[in-house]
Amino acid sequence: MKVIPIYAACWLGMVILAIVNGAIREKLYGPFMRELSAHQLSTLIGMTLLGVYIWILTGIVRIESPKQAVIIGCMWFIMTIGFEFAFGHFVIGHTWERLFHDYNLVKGRVWLLVLIWTTVAPYIFYRARS
Numbered sequence: 001m002k003v004i005p006i007y008a009a010c011w012l013g014m015v016i017l018a019i020v021n022g023a024i025r026e027k028l029y030g031p032f033m034r035e036l037s038a039h040q041l042s043t044l045i046g047m048t049l050l051g052v053y054i055w056i057l058t059g060i061v062r063i064e065s066p067k068q069a070v071i072i073g074c075m076w077f078i079m080t081i082g083f084e085f086a087f088g089h090f091v092i093g094h095t096w097e098r099l100f101h102d103y104n105l106v107k108g109r110v111w112l113l114v115l116i117w118t119t120v121a122p123y124i125f126y127r128a129r130s
Contacts, residue, residue: 006061007072007122011079014118017053021046036108043110047117054118058125069126073119080115 025042033041063069088094102111 063126069123072122
């Protein structure tokens, strides 16, 4: 079975989860926390939601090899970065500086952890299910 195209399409579900997670942060707990704390909590919640989604997905559409798992993770990484920067800059109008802001781990910005997680999760879950 050709699972790579299926996983490419399922990446859209991750985008939807990220948007829902951001909306929940903005409406429910963000107004009651410092922005950095809300960002960090949102990152943790997002990683959890994505983990559950990817776990379910890998149970429905089985990854067939470690190589395939790595390809899926790298594909998701590239798609996410491309979407974030293209959509964020050219559609929403954020400056490049603003887009890079969430990648500054030294300042407590932990968005990079989401990218790392979505890149390695297919391989981790492939191994867990093997």
